[in-house]
Amino acid sequence: MDLNDLLHRHQVALMRAATATTSQARQSHDGTARCYETKIETLRTMLGASGRMVAA
Structure with a gap:
């Protein structure tokens, strides 16, 4: 996995955390x-x- 892929996946995880509907998610x-x-x-x-x- 290259740096750009890791950065993308990190950003997606942060966005998913921000919009999660449960504390577990x-x-x-x-x-x-x-x-x-x-x-x-x-x-x-x-x-x-x-x-x-x-x-952030």
């Missing part, structure tokens, strides 16, 4: 977004990118 999507954040940070480090993601 919101927590699930938030957890998915956090997993993508970790993968994104790891890949950015491997690529030598500076800076960290900032939660």
Whole structure:
């Protein structure tokens, strides 16, 4: 998975969390977004990118 794909999936998870109709669904999507954040940070480090993601 490349960085753009990870960023896209992270954004989709955040949007799904924001529109979730139950707290369980919101927590699930938030957890998915956090997993993508970790993968994104790891890949950015491997690529030598500076800076960290900032939660909205």
